[in-house]
Amino acid sequence: MTTVATVSEETDSPYALSHLDALESEAVHIFREVAGEFERPVILFSGGKDSIVMLHLALKAFRPASVPFSLLHVDTGHNFPEVLDYRDRTVEKHGLRLHVASVQDYIDRGVLKERPDGTRNPLQTLPLTEKIQAEKFDAVFGGGRRDEEKARAKERVFSLRDEFSQWDPRRQRPELWNLYNGRHAPGEHVRVFPLSNWTELDVWQYIAREGIELPQIYYAHEREVFSRSGMWLTAGEWGGPKDGERVEKRLVRYRTVGDMSCTGAVDSDADTIEKVIVEIAASRLTERGATRADDKMSEAAMEDRKREGYF
Amino acid sequence: MSTITTEELAETTLLRFATAGSVDDGKSTLVGRLLHDSKSVLTDQLEAVERVSASRGQEAPDLALLTDGLRAEREQGITIDVAYRYFATPRRRFILADTPGHVQYTRNMVTGASTAELTVILVDARNGVVEQTRRHAAIAALLRVPHAVLAVNKMDLVGYEEKVFAAIAEEFTAYATELGVPEVTAIPISALVGDNVVEPSANMDWYGGPTVLEHLETVPVAHDLSHCHARLPVQYVIRPQGPDHPDYRGYAGQIAAGSFHVGESVTVLPSGRASKISGIDLLGEPVDVAWTTQSVTLLLEDDIDISRGDLIVPSKDAPATTQDIEATVCHVADAPLTVGHRVLLKHGTRTVKAIVKDIPSRLTLDDLSLHPHPGQLVANDIGRVKIRTAEPLPVDSYADSRRTGSFILIDPNDGQTLTAGMVGESFAAPEPVRDDSEDDGWDF
Numbered sequence: 001m002t003t004v005a006t007v008s009e010e011t012d013s014p015y016a017l018s019h020l021d022a023l024e025s026e027a028v029h030i031f032r033e034v035a036g037e038f039e040r041p042v043i044l045f046s047g048g049k050d051s052i053v054m055l056h057l058a059l060k061a062f063r064p065a066s067v068p069f070s071l072l073h074v075d076t077g078h079n080f081p082e083v084l085d086y087r088d089r090t091v092e093k094h095g096l097r098l099h100v101a102s103v104q105d106y107i108d109r110g111v112l113k114e115r116p117d118g119t120r121n122p123l124q125t126l127p128l129t130e131k132i133q134a135e136k137f138d139a140v141f142g143g144g145r146r147d148e149e150k151a152r153a154k155e156r157v158f159s160l161r162d163e164f165s166q167w168d169p170r171r172q173r174p175e176l177w178n179l180y181n182g183r184h185a186p187g188e189h190v191r192v193f194p195l196s197n198w199t200e201l202d203v204w205q206y207i208a209r210e211g212i213e214l215p216q217i218y219y220a221h222e223r224e225v226f227s228r229s230g231m232w233l234t235a236g237e238w239g240g241p242k243d244g245e246r247v248e249k250r251l252v253r254y255r256t257v258g259d260m261s262c263t264g265a266v267d268s269d270a271d272t273i274e275k276v277i278v279e280i281a282a283s284r285l286t287e288r289g290a291t292r293a294d295d296k297m298s299e300a301a302m303e304d305r306k307r308e309g310y311f
Numbered sequence: 312m313s314t315i316t317t318e319e320l321a322e323t324t325l326l327r328f329a330t331a332g333s334v335d336d337g338k339s340t341l342v343g344r345l346l347h348d349s350k351s352v353l354t355d356q357l358e359a360v361e362r363v364s365a366s367r368g369q370e371a372p373d374l375a376l377l378t379d380g381l382r383a384e385r386e387q388g389i390t391i392d393v394a395y396r397y398f399a400t401p402r403r404r405f406i407l408a409d410t411p412g413h414v415q416y417t418r419n420m421v422t423g424a425s426t427a428e429l430t431v432i433l434v435d436a437r438n439g440v441v442e443q444t445r446r447h448a449a450i451a452a453l454l455r456v457p458h459a460v461l462a463v464n465k466m467d468l469v470g471y472e473e474k475v476f477a478a479i480a481e482e483f484t485a486y487a488t489e490l491g492v493p494e495v496t497a498i499p500i501s502a503l504v505g506d507n508v509v510e511p512s513a514n515m516d517w518y519g520g521p522t523v524l525e526h527l528e529t530v531p532v533a534h535d536l537s538h539c540h541a542r543l544p545v546q547y548v549i550r551p552q553g554p555d556h557p558d559y560r561g562y563a564g565q566i567a568a569g570s571f572h573v574g575e576s577v578t579v580l581p582s583g584r585a586s587k588i589s590g591i592d593l594l595g596e597p598v599d600v601a602w603t604t605q606s607v608t609l610l611l612e613d614d615i616d617i618s619r620g621d622l623i624v625p626s627k628d629a630p631a632t633t634q635d636i637e638a639t640v641c642h643v644a645d646a647p648l649t650v651g652h653r654v655l656l657k658h659g660t661r662t663v664k665a666i667v668k669d670i671p672s673r674l675t676l677d678d679l680s681l682h683p684h685p686g687q688l689v690a691n692d693i694g695r696v697k698i699r700t701a702e703p704l705p706v707d708s709y710a711d712s713r714r715t716g717s718f719i720l721i722d723p724n725d726g727q728t729l730t731a732g733m734v735g736e737s738f739a740a741p742e743p744v745r746d747d748s749e750d751d752g753w754d755f
Contacts, residue, residue: 015570015603017325017605018322018324019323019324019404021322022604023325024594025565025604025606026565028606032547032563032564033660036547036660060594060595061594062547062549063594064549064551064595065552065556066551066553146394146395150394153395153396154392160726170392173727174418174728176425176717176728176731177717178426178714179657179717181721184726185725196395197395197397197406199404201399205322
């Protein structure tokens with residue numbers, strides 16, 4: 001038939017990289033570009049799976065030398081103890097330097113005011129941006145992925161921020177081939193996202209392949225939780241449970257790690273990495289849709305926070 | 312909900328592709344349908360789309376809302392910028408550069424196509440090949456995207472007639488082949504109804520080819536190493552200061568083309584110093600051979616001076632170095648590029664000062680004619696440029712290597728990315744220069 005298009009019967013060449021190898025190689029390339037072009041880069045490290053994968057990639061990129069970057073944690077004061085423990089062990093193990101920007105300090109000094117809902121996620125922006133300015137960081141690695149959210153789908157791998165750390169989606173530099181443009185003026189910095197092209201499933205598959213240790217809250221465990229706005233939250237000093245919210249013991253795990261006040265757990269019996277991967281692959285909810293209260297505030301919540309300097 | 316087995320989650324290959332289509336060709340619908348029918352749209356995302364569609368009084372969910380991510384885009388109902396989408400099937404992972412078919416169209420398509428291995432070009436079956444289609448094909452050819460798919464959309468509106476499709480496919484294939492597009496696959500579809508996008512169409516039993524998704528899943532990811540010049544731009548020198556590795560000195564980089572093996576004689580450019588590869592580390596593990604696009608660290612037998620920006624190549628296959636570059640460029644910044652412009656040029660891992668010596672011509676994508684001496688290039692213009700660099704650079708022709716044949720120009724004052732450049736001739740058979748002064752500046 002004349003209108004049948006050509007169908008190639010060839011298979012991929014033996015030199016085609018697997019998708020995980022291709023993503024890993026690309027991320028390593030990004031880390032090395034930053035090491036080559038910037039004076040004071042820093043990795044945002046929360047103890048969450050994306051930042052743990054970032055650090056793992058950075059360690060591989062510079063072997064057998066050590067990672068030429070320090071770490072920065074924005075501590076909301078509402079962290080999961082297991083995650084802080086993981087953070088401190090990791091810093092110790094790899095001989096890294098950790099900077100902490102503390103939301104609690106800002107509240108204690110009266111610079112920031114606690115919100116009525118107890119959520120501290122939106123309060124992170126000021127401590128983060130002031131720390132970047134004070135330490136003169138010129139490249140700040142974030143674990144953001146474009147699959148997370150539609151405003152993030154527009155994000156560049158190298159994303160210039162002005163002296164106020166603001167993101168202007170209309171004034172982004174086109175990113176061509178793998179030629180990343182890191183030019184910036186004094187006071188400006190570049191947010192760098194080595195995991196831009198990874199999906200949540202890629203991250204989990206990579207964690208499994210590389211045997212990366214995670215904080216235990218990512219795996220199913222029994223936990224005392226209560227229900228608020230359709231999410232299971234862990235009780236804490238941040239203001240939960242309130243009257244009428246009943247605490248019960250459930251088998252749950254976390255898909256993301258963030259501020260305890262707005263990060264929900266999901267019902268799950270996935271207590272191994274294999275079970276987690278099968279569960280993620282079958283899930284019909286995005287990780288943010290399932291477990292992040294702050295993204296549900298408005299249609300453009302993420303974009304608006306990113307414009308102000310949020311990661 | 313389908314049950315997913317762990318076998319289906321094995322490591323697969325990755326295909327990067329770009330879409331091109333003008334506003335009414337149904338590109339958003341096609342992208343939405345690919346995401347939706349491959350079950351890559353999750354319930355909460357779909358609910359958000361339904362909620363917003365309903366609040367606007369639309370009866371059916373507007374799948375274009377899945378892809379318009381920014382506040383201004385939703386408010387104005389337009390797509391501003393390239394966005395990247397991700398979806399997967401058991402056979403392959405996909406990174407889709409979703410480029411808007413809007414006024415800022417050329418630079419956006421160039422951006423999306425620069426990393427793409429395949430372009431999907433949409434046409435409306437009722438209109439056939441139009442100027443915009445020819446521009447899409449020309450950009451795909453210019454950027455040397457290895458595979459092109461012509462998606463003849465809205466077949467439902469032409470009675471699913473084979474002869475309509477055949478005529479369009481034939482006209483497009485002839486044009487694209489003339490441009491040097493190596494492979495064209497034409498598929499008759501209806502993105503709205505879902506014909507031949509993910510599921511084969513019951514309405515076009517005369518068509519025996521693959522659906523769009525099937526083709527995306529099976530098109531070979533090109534890595535023909537035998538015809539490639541091996542190239543490693545040095546990104547960073549790894550020198551552990553600790554007692555465990557007192558003499559380790561490794562040259563880290565991502566292999567831009569070809570392969571390297573231990574024992575191979577290599578030359579470092581631009582200095583021209585030679586040595587042999589004594590070892591290759593693939594992220595900490597020693598290997599005998601490594602290839603594009605692996606990120607590696609090369610160890611050399613001799614302790615020679617190598618730093619970021621150098622290019623390691625096989626001694627038997629070294630490119631010439633030059634300070635005079637001729638290239639086809641696409642201007643991506645709002646401020647124009649003019650003769651005499653002082654710029655920075657980033658090629659591989661090296662950034663050097665450069666000056667625009669001449670702009671011999673500007674290309675009209677509609678008919679591929681060249682307008683001589685335009686004086687300047689403005690946003691979205693494609694033209695020929697002669698550049699003098701402050702230091703010699705080892706450049707390849709873009710036809711030989713998309714990585715070592717490409718560069719960007721950067722404004723030294725504000726750091727803006729100005730121009731995307733491709734070294735060497737742009738098309739196999741350039742059209743003769745037309746001396747035409749009634750040029751009124753084409754805008755699209």
